[in-house]
Amino acid sequence: MLTAESLKEYYPFNTFEPKFLPLLLEEIKTFEVNKGTILFRQGKHSKHTKYLLNGAVQIIQKDGRDKTVKSTSLQSKYPLSDAHKSNKVDATVISNTVQGFGINSILLDHFRVWNDLFLASSKDSPLRGHDSYHWVIGLLKSRSVQMLPQGHIEQIFKELTPDEVHHGDEVISEGEAGKHCYVIAAGKAAVFKCKAEGEAKVANLGPGDLFGENALVSNEPRTASVRMTSDGLLMKLEGKRFSALLKSHVVRWITSQTALQKIASGGVLIDVREEDEFARQRIEGCVNVPSSDIRQRLKQLDPKKAIITCSNQGGRSASAAFLLATLGFDVYALQGGINSLLKSADL
Template identity: 30%
Template sequence: MEIDLNKFRKLIPINSLYEDNLLHLARESTLERRSKGEILFEIGDQSPDSLFLMEGEVLEISVENQKKIVRAGTEEAHYALANLRPRQFRAQVTSETAVIARVDSKLLDKMLAWGQFAPSASTEGMEVAEFEGNGVEDGEWMMAMLQTSAFLKLPSANIQLLFQKMKEYPVKEGDVVIKQGDPGDYYYMIKAGRCKVTRPSDSGTTVLAELDRCDSFGEEALISDVPRNATITMLTDGTLMRVSKNDFLKLLKEPLLNWVDLKKASKMVREGAVRLDVRLESEFKKSRIKGAVNIPLYMLRLRAPRLDRTRKYILYCDTGLRSSAAAFLLSQRGYQVFVLKGGLSALPRHH
């Protein structure tokens, strides 16, 4: 089965993604056909996936035996089924069949955070991020880079700094970018052009690989602190983006963020701290913490000046990914910010 993109685009918060990221998420998601009576999950389930009802009907039953029917195509079905972990509901198929879209929650949350750092906004309501003086102007290239395996492993809060540290490096066909045996100095990403990876062999030179747009190279020598183990030569004219060894190593690790657990966060709230929910408005309306303030991540730059600098803020989202990105942005502006470990999933109950 293939995901119906028209239906997929209506799911919340998937509907706020850039189109390229939405398509990538759809490719990474799966559809499951379930039969009447099948249990999708039990109360207390810790599965990291978000389940969306695409076809059919599902019954949700709470710990207190409160029952609710969710039908595909309704406003309720635009949200993931009982998405808080551990699950507060048991979900059972009540229609003859049901189709479920299984989405990786962490990947979704990371893509929502990525939207904050894109240099051009094609999605309504998304704010344009500023990148000054670093030569990174190709939004299409940036969004493609954000979907590579290297960036999938990168903490969300590092992404803006990494793009700011990148320097454009024009190259010509035949240029040797990296020479085997040299010390590592830069990490490279290909914005345009192609290159080859070679090493000497008994027969002369062996081509190990050819690299194309959005491929990256040079990390092994930087991480391991050993000489370059291959030579990289340009096959065409092109443009590389490069980051110095120090910046690369620093940005592999999550920036220093102030993380707090639920107990510490509750104590801080009693002492006057403000809970700041950085999810979308629609997510906040669907489920919220009493007394929390909602400023979606994409609106943070615009609304930050309204915040009281004398107050402490505890930021949260579903998993902690968007809130860590938000904390990075606010801390740059001098606010006292803390991130709730695990996001809403850290809460025993959510209303």
């Protein structure tokens, strides 16, 4: 059985602050497979870094060289293959069975950045002194952060500032301009939206959840309010730094000509304006999903198809593209708004 203590035998876990190992153990998946099972295949990237606990695996390099890794060897304390090079090897189980464990490669890479920053930080750093560090795992697992290069991970943590909050505090208010986004380090919060019949709760938030980013992406007023449902601690990121560190890497812009090509190849055009705006001007075949309703209407979207979001100028389409990208969709934001597409299509 793999424990936090036994995890110390494996690299790079043996370089981590010991109190972080139980957190990482929660993210690890153990496996048991039979002889002949292929763990890595040339030409196919693996999303997980894998380790050997018991048994033997044969690894064949792209140039034909091969080696056998046994669980009794020192080599088994290292990954069977660097995740970034997993597409360059074949790794096949050659013992009757193999037991091992794996962890998301991006999470592991980004956690190494966090760990190094934590160890180098001063004792009075806002990164230290937390009762729990589940928020770090939650943040690093968020789709938007997983899409970032490692250099930006360090900058995000360096830019975070703590903000103590209390039960009932309204952190952001619907209709106001966005100046910051937040990560919940401790405590719980709820998301509320104004509807015709009154205010309604639409989501709950907890440690590791990122919120307040949509208004920073779209440069438009907040579309919801967030209130604390317990005392807690938030880690705050200033809007300009958010744009520099996250927005530019998550939102993929697309020209109208390229958008038309993707639509011709089966892509879906999503108009994220409000229903009344869509009624006044629409593109045939376009689906109207207002940006404020995207989370509630995800089942209408096919994750296997490319999505192009559009709005009048591009602000709301960027916000929608950011959200959909963080949810795993292949999504692009249309440059120049709807009129640029109408002009290109000569509609």
